[in-house]
Amino acid sequence: MTIVTGSKTEARLRLQSGRSGLPRKVWQHRADYAYVLPAIAVMLVVIAYPIYYTIELSFFNTPPGLQLRDKIFVGFNNYTAILTSEVFWQVTLNTLIWTFASTFVSFVLGFATALALHRDFIGRGVLRAILIIPWVISAVAASYIWKWIYHSDFGIIGAVLVELGLASRPPNFIDSVSTVLPSLIVVNIWREFPFAMIMMMAGLQTVPEQLLRAAKVDGANAWQRFWHVTFPHLRNVSTVTILLLAVANFNSFIIPWIMTGGGPSNASHIWITHIYELAFGRQRWGVAAAYSVLLFLILMTLGYFYVRALSGNERREAKA
Amino acid sequence: MSTIAETSSQRQTRRRVRVDGWRWGGRIFLVLMLLYTALPMVWMLLTSIKSGFAAMQLPPQWWPDQPTLDSYQKLLDPQNSVGQDFLRFFWNSLFVSTATTILSVIVAVPAAYAFSRFTFPGRNFLFFAVLLRNMFPAVIFLVPLFILMRAIGLVNTHGSLILTYLTFGLPLAIWLLKGFYDNIPVQLEQAARIDGATRFQAFVLIVMPLSAPGIIATAIYSFIGAWNEYIYAYTFLSKNEQLTLPVGIQRFFSENTTDFPGLMAASFMMSVPVVVLFLLLQRYFVRALTEGAVKH
Numbered sequence: 207m208t209i210v211t212g213s214k215t216e217a218r219l220r221l222q223s224g225r226s227g228l229p230r231k232v233w234q235h236r237a238d239y240a241y242v243l244p245a246i247a248v249m250l251v252v253i254a255y256p257i258y259y260t261i262e263l264s265f266f267n268t269p270p271g272l273q274l275r276d277k278i279f280v281g282f283n284n285y286t287a288i289l290t291s292e293v294f295w296q297v298t299l300n301t302l303i304w305t306f307a308s309t310f311v312s313f314v315l316g317f318a319t320a321l322a323l324h325r326d327f328i329g330r331g332v333l334r335a336i337l338i339i340p341w342v343i344s345a346v347a348a349s350y351i352w353k354w355i356y357h358s359d360f361g362i363i364g365a366v367l368v369e370l371g372l373a374s375r376p377p378n379f380i381d382s383v384s385t386v387l388p389s390l391i392v393v394n395i396w397r398e399f400p401f402a403m404i405m406m407m408a409g410l411q412t413v414p415e416q417l418l419r420a421a422k423v424d425g426a427n428a429w430q431r432f433w434h435v436t437f438p439h440l441r442n443v444s445t446v447t448i449l450l451l452a453v454a455n456f457n458s459f460i461i462p463w464i465m466t467g468g469g470p471s472n473a474s475h476i477w478i479t480h481i482y483e484l485a486f487g488r489q490r491w492g493v494a495a496a497y498s499v500l501l502f503l504i505l506m507t508l509g510y511f512y513v514r515a516l517s518g519n520e521r522r523e524a525k526a
Numbered sequence: 527m528s529t530i531a532e533t534s535s536q537r538q539t540r541r542r543v544r545v546d547g548w549r550w551g552g553r554i555f556l557v558l559m560l561l562y563t564a565l566p567m568v569w570m571l572l573t574s575i576k577s578g579f580a581a582m583q584l585p586p587q588w589w590p591d592q593p594t595l596d597s598y599q600k601l602l603d604p605q606n607s608v609g610q611d612f613l614r615f616f617w618n619s620l621f622v623s624t625a626t627t628i629l630s631v632i633v634a635v636p637a638a639y640a641f642s643r644f645t646f647p648g649r650n651f652l653f654f655a656v657l658l659r660n661m662f663p664a665v666i667f668l669v670p671l672f673i674l675m676r677a678i679g680l681v682n683t684h685g686s687l688i689l690t691y692l693t694f695g696l697p698l699a700i701w702l703l704k705g706f707y708d709n710i711p712v713q714l715e716q717a718a719r720i721d722g723a724t725r726f727q728a729f730v731l732i733v734m735p736l737s738a739p740g741i742i743a744t745a746i747y748s749f750i751g752a753w754n755e756y757i758y759a760y761t762f763l764s765k766n767e768q769l770t771l772p773v774g775i776q777r778f779f780s781e782n783t784t785d786f787p788g789l790m791a792a793s794f795m796m797s798v799p800v801v802v803l804f805l806l807l808q809r810y811f812v813r814a815l816t817e818g819a820v821k822h
Contacts, residue, residue: 235645235646240636251689259670343800357786399559
């Protein structure tokens with residue numbers, strides 16, 4: 207894109223030399239674009255083209271096997287088919303529960319851990335390192351570890367419950383429609399709260415120590431100090447962290463895919479796993495593309511808030 | 527006089543008690559979080575040193591009666607077919623992740639520098655366009671990228687993965703590095719320029735060394751992201767000798783569904799490189815997040 211604007215403006219500049227305005231500014235800064243060019247070029251190939259292609263494909267009916275020459279234009283049929291199907295609403299509900307529960311609990315746990323770790327004590331570094339590990343290891347490994355923990359015959363949680371006399375036989379965690387989603391959310395939170403913790407720990411370091419001391423001198427108790435001094439300082443970090451978590455959760459795939467594959471009877475299908483199954487499992491590329499476009503629209507809305515939160519930070523920084 | 531002293535000392539003790547309450551609550555909470563975090567990993571390790579028979583007992587052997595390293599030996603033995611596969615997957619993952627890391631640093635450093643220092647038209651737009659990449663799920667790009675990769679003949683090559691992973695790492699890398707460059711005083715470069723350095727020389731000799739922690743953090747992030755990536759590798763690669771670890775392990779254990787000690791050993795081995803790397807370099811990472819992401 208930068209190349210195009212560059213050469214266009216060059217041509218336009220020759221035509222209307224001497225005039226000021228955007229083209230001239232672009233021309234003056236032409237060397238600056240060279241620094242961003244590699245990044246933008248990679249992004250264009252791997253992002254802009256796929257987005258365009260997905261939108262196009264969503265209006266077509268495609269035969270299996272990706273013989274895309276044979277695709278048939280069907281207008282909005284794919285969209286109406288999705289919005290009137292029952293599975294769509296079930297999957298959407300699952301996605302909402304998954305996203306809200308994972309984001310909320312991960313953030314609260316991560317924030318609380320960051321606060322508890324803020325004061326120095328012996329072994330703090332080691333503890334912090336251990337708490338971060340689940341976030342670093344592969345989600346595939348995490349899925350297998352938890353699949354084994356939840357195993358319906360030999361899983362350790364079931365065994366503990368039986369040993370304590372709380373259950374007569376090991377319960378089914380991920381093979382039962384009612385418990386599968388909460389069980390997977392526990393795994394997801396296990397992997398995600400460390401991210402919130404790191405972000406909030408970094409944020410806590412920016413809270414001015416003098417303000418806290420001043421509040422203490424004025425008689426504010428621990429809760430008041432947190433609520434009136436610490437928390438307002440962390441509002442931006444919190445917004446960014448929550449948005450990043452929400453987006454990551456909305457886009458989750460590996461944990462449900464490996465642990466249950468969306469089952470039993472769609473109870474743990476979320477949008478992404480469902481789209482993946484439609485496309486690569488049932489080869490219904492057009493419908494999958496239409497799903498993706500809907501998802502895309504939702505994410506654009508979230509993205510709007512994300513950018514606003516980020517640029518809000520920039521503006522505040524510029525003022526400071 | 528004495529009454530005043532008394533009440534103030536009373537108030538002090540009461541306050542100390544309340545602070546201790548918070549502190550104890552914090553400690554108990556940390557212990558609970560430690561258990562939540564660590565117990566699954568401990569159980570993974572304990573299972574990995576059991577025999578297949580010992581792992582499937584009810585009630586379970588909390589501590590293995592006969593600890594054995596058989597599963598690890600099997601995975602690391604190049605003579606054994608399991609070991610051959612595992613080592614090949616491991617090597618593939620290492621190659622893809624390292625190549626991705628090097629390329630992301632090469633691409634992200636100049637871009638972040640430009641976003642931080644120059645004010646060219648469209649700078650904010652481009653910056654946010656890059657960041658927006660984070661918003662979209664892999665699945666949206668999967669079908670078109672698969673077709674694209676097929677068209678340019680990259681399906682079943684590691685090149686397809688490296689190119690794709692590059693775009694995952696870049697947004698956060700650029701964002702983090704930009705924060706770093708924002709914090710390096712422009713005057714340092716200006717001084718170098720006055721002393722006769724070109725802009726490029728000033729960048730390489732002054733700015734690059736100062737931003738080394740940011741570059742290290744960027745590199746860790748790219749490496750871990752590439753090492754753990756699953757969905758593209760799962761889609762783009764079908765030949766057994768090309769697979770990376772996450773996909774390879776999944777494919778292997780969907781055929782041997784009851785070998786839980788082997789699966790746990792493989793999960794452990796897969797986690798070791800990224801965990802070690804992260805623990806060694808985590809202070810850079812936390813610092814980069816503080817300076818790059820949060821102070822922004």
